[in-house]
Amino acid sequence: CQANYSAASHPEFAKQPEQVRNFLLYKHCRNFTVLQDVPLDKCAQPVFLLLVIKSSPANYERRELVRRTWGRERQVLGVQLRRLFLVGTAPDPLEARKVNWLLELEARAHGDILQWDFDTFFNLTLKQVLFLQWQETRCSNASFLLNGDDDVFAHTDNMVAYLKDHDPSRHLFVGHLIQGVGPIRIPWSKYYIPKIVTQEEKYPPYCGGGGFLLSQFTATALRRASSALDLLPIDDVFLGMCLEHEGLKPTRHNGIRTSGVQTPSARVPSFDPCFYKDLLLVHRFLPYEMLLMWDALSQPELSCGKRTQVY
Template sequence: MRKIRARFFLLAGALGLLVLHLCKDFIDHKNIHFNINVRDDDFQIKQPTTKNTSVYSWPRCLRNMSAANITGFSSLSGDVQDFLNYRHCRHFPMLLDLPDKCGGVDKSAEIFLLLVIKSSPVNYDRREVLRKTWAKERLHNGVWIRRIFISGTMDTGFEKKRLNKLLELEQREYNDILQWDFKEQFYNLTLKQILFLEWMERNCPNARFLLNGDDDVFANTNNMVEYLQGLKDNDGGKHLFTGHLIQNVGPIRSSLSKYFIPVQVQESDSYPPYCGGGGFLLSGYTALVIFNMSQSITILPIDDVYMGMCLAKAGLSPSSHMGVKTAGLHIPSSTLDEYDPCYYKEVLLVHRFLPAQLYLMWHRILDSNLKCGLSKKWL
């Protein structure tokens, strides 16, 4: 009798363990369905990090093995080969997130001008100067200006960890950095733009207007607010994409150029009209249109051109603004001071500035004692 009872309890225990195991699998299965959103056949996993924050992560994207079969592939540089191997990859682990930056989806409409600044991890000095000057978060003319830096990762091993730690410390202090775990390089600038636009759709879809630019530009964001407030019948809900307009150009085929695009990347010899990527203004409406169009357009490494491609597919056009000088200011005489603040007081954006020059210029144009002669507006 005791043997029968012992066997019974052993059998019951085994069955219990089996039930617990099946329940665990069921619960895990349910958690997957509750916590993962399927998008474009990729799994998006929301993982909590610290209080009131979250990051979005995806399985590591695999190399396209067939890229090596492209004619002339072996003759291309390593950067171009890497681009072709991974150009299909659009989702990367998010290291630093700002889910509450816009106050939630509903309150995001309270942000009039969102400054989206492309910055490499090593450019700490540039970010610090921008935080104190034109990218300072503030209320101007009754509307809010907010700031976000977007970044990838650099180097490997200990140096990569150090740079990531630097951005993490900045994030704790300023709450202004989005970072993904992809390689920070020129050929990944378009990827950075797409990742930001996806973040915007998720967290800040109703922001009125955006400045999208580099961390080495001088931007008169006060003037930008006033220009945007003066638009007729556009509070950000209609199309706007304006800056230094570039048209009737095509890919540069010289491998010596920074902007080299071989035929293996793009066969067409022409680009649609676009605005120079140093800095341009766009409406929140247009930003989301570009994101939607990007889902069906193969990535091109030149990010500003890619924006033009997305606009063209949507049947929209970029426009020219005389106050945006991504090629720099043309000073009429070599005897004049090219950093005279009177040349910069009325512009919207000029590329490019060193941090010390930028810090000084911002304070000079805001000096109430600055006296300028004839208006140099949109010089």
């Protein structure tokens, strides 16, 4: 994809950090080579919940723990779960060669790697847009989607129980709702968005990108909107923009905690499985913590009292 050098004529262009300049030069690029794809039969059977997990190329340990725990492809309450990881490429060419080899091995072993040949400041937004395009032809029969990071703990059994009360042909987009915030104009911030990128001073409501659930209907609406809107480097905000474009709204789900779990007292350890047994998703977990929590919640004798209510 060739750079759009007309963006460089803007009087504020030269003052921007390198990643913002690159975003402005390449934000029109939406076609990238697929390096790894999942088998054609990934969605051959009806999929109730498709687990769509954003992962960095080198995060092998995280992907392995997801496969062994909440992301295991299986039936829950009589419906099918399927899994795939969305991956770009490593920024350093030597590292990219190594991790691309790793991802090729993973793809052969597990059939769950969807990788494109890009490494940009707006990787996460591109993953969302390219996945929606891929899904239209390869997995449009998925009733619901979990869109999350590879460092979340997802209680997928609880998700299925919750989603069974919903209609995939109606709007659903739930997570940790964020509203009333706008672009950060401080140049040294990770989330810096200058006015050259957007003049808007307030973002539409959106759900934190660590993890959220959506329906088949809403995925189709997002795909339609994403092709009509200019990209934004912050992926969760961009999806909020897409929802607004379609006249839809995200909603809050108290069981999705992308900012972690708060305990009733500082003296109570937050890693007690009883805090997590009724939740849907919590961000962030180390790989070994994910394994421990999955094992703890799988124990039939787990007993919890009122002291482990979360807030």
